Amino acid sequence: MKRNQLMLGVLLAITSASAGAAESAPSATESMAAMAHSGHDHAAMMGMGKPMSWTAYPTLKVKSSGESRERMVAIVVPQNIAADGIDAWSNNLIDENGRRRLPLDMAGAKLDKPTSGGFHWLAAREEQDSAVRVASSVYYYGERGAANPTDMFMHQKHELEIVPQPYPREHSRYRANEDWKFLVRFNGQPLPEQKIVLETSNGSRSELISDAQGVVVVSIPDDFKAETEGKKAGHGRPGADFVLAAEHADGGKNYLTAFNAAYGKSAFDQRSIAMGLGFTLLGMLGAVPLLRHRKAKKNDAPEQKAEA
């Protein structure tokens, strides 16, 4: 038994090491080229901002740490951005953990679950000469009775921001073929007619324009290919990532902000409405005899005869 476990352990170690190498090799080269657009090598400068292959925009990768049942720490890894820390806002802004600066090490920044729990806005900021770049994302710690996060979402955190309106709540998530609203604002003021770029890890790219209130409606593309499952987005469901990015120039500075999150397959993937309605109808037919008035039988009690 022990021997089998040892063999399994060795096998797993070899597999994960080779998978890690396979993942990192192409992404490093591709993202160096991708980051060349901004003129300098962020990853090399700080030893942070691990490169990401599918987008050149700054993003934050957030992953749970430790055993799934503990879920008390998340690791935040900035990608395509050279930041010296991660700013975390909790849904209870007046709490002592309302805003925290999380130091970055080689593995990323550790976000502990505060007692207030709930939603966390995470952001990394980089300022180089006249360029300001921000990566932002949201992480959710399930917590009963957590404060309403609307104030936290609406609180101004950076100059240029893309704010979900709203962010998917617990038991919900972004999914393909769904429309979600985002507010684009600069210094707290909505930015009308602002160009937003959507990119996904499945290769989709589109451009959108915000309306007069600075709101942009994003249709999450259904770009999962049948033969590739992609990463797992919780509960073993296939998922992918998207990023929304906006650029805005003001006062001689160029601001770029990006918001990234995971999304899953369409709600109707591997579902059949026709079969669902069919079985519902079958159940309904099964109950139809109950709707018929029964005839009184000879040995019925008087009360039953009256009912019949």
Next chain:
Amino acid sequence: MLKKIFPTLGRFRFTVQIVMLFVTVYGGALLGSYTVDRISQALPSLACAFDKQTADHCILIVNQHQLHHRIGEALVKAQEITLKVFVPTLISVATFFAFFFVLNKAFCGWVCPMGTVQELLYRIGRRLGRPLNRFKPDNVERVRPVKWLLLLVLVLGLPLAAGMGYAANELGDPYCQVCPSRLATTLLTADTEQIALRTGTNINFFLGALGNAMFGFVVIAALAVRQPFCRICPLLSWNAMFQKLSPMRLVKKQYDKCEKCGVCEKACPMDIHEIGREHGNKAFHEDCTLCGRCAEYCPDDDVIQIRFFGIRLFGSSRDYYKTRVKRESPEGMPKNRVIWLKQAK
């Protein structure tokens, strides 16, 4: 003033049910998208987490997830079991109980959206002139264990087995997959996702088909049977485990005329025959949803009461009974109201 708006307990309960139907089905849209995280997340009624607009969700989905993802997984690594594995479950049960303590099983009779939907359908059935199919005592006895079986197998057993790796991962929340409230509440928000059958695996398909067929059956059966699903609902059995621990009680005293009367039995939407024959603890049966109809239709003063910490909230009275039966028969047939579809002669 209040008596004018709510002349009967039944009217008051119906109003509460409609308000709670909105809270448990559309509450998120009315009170804000994130409300679901902020009330109980362990409600003692079938408010469904799959409904994207609900303001809260029921304890059963939490139980299934915790047994699947925490306790089951931890049992596999038995040496690593610590108190903290059980803490989230204990917190969920404690939160559930904090709510349950106040209203007891009135969560079934006054708050549950699935209960309200079935009652509305039954009312429609009365207007359509459909018959009332009552459960006789021996039939009721046969149906009663089903709710305990569903609790043990679908809510507790299979999720735990899935967490421990003895059952397929799709069996992590099997009760939710067959729960008719999942379909009723999502359809009420015009969301057709849940009624679409999952075809990914055989287990998904089987559970989905069973759930949809049961939902269809309940919708039609509710036109002619009072509360058809409540009788086998695992939340009723879950709530029954705690019902003696709440100060909210149905109290019936011994009374000689009860044996010959039986009006309260006719009024009971759960066909609890014990309410007419027993008294004391036995009268507050595990199937009772504290709807209060037995107290409303008891023609004698204070024989049946709803009490909170011993304080009488509502009690039967002859005068009230006379008013009540003028509006509606004990079986729920409206008096002096239009019947849309009369029985063909």
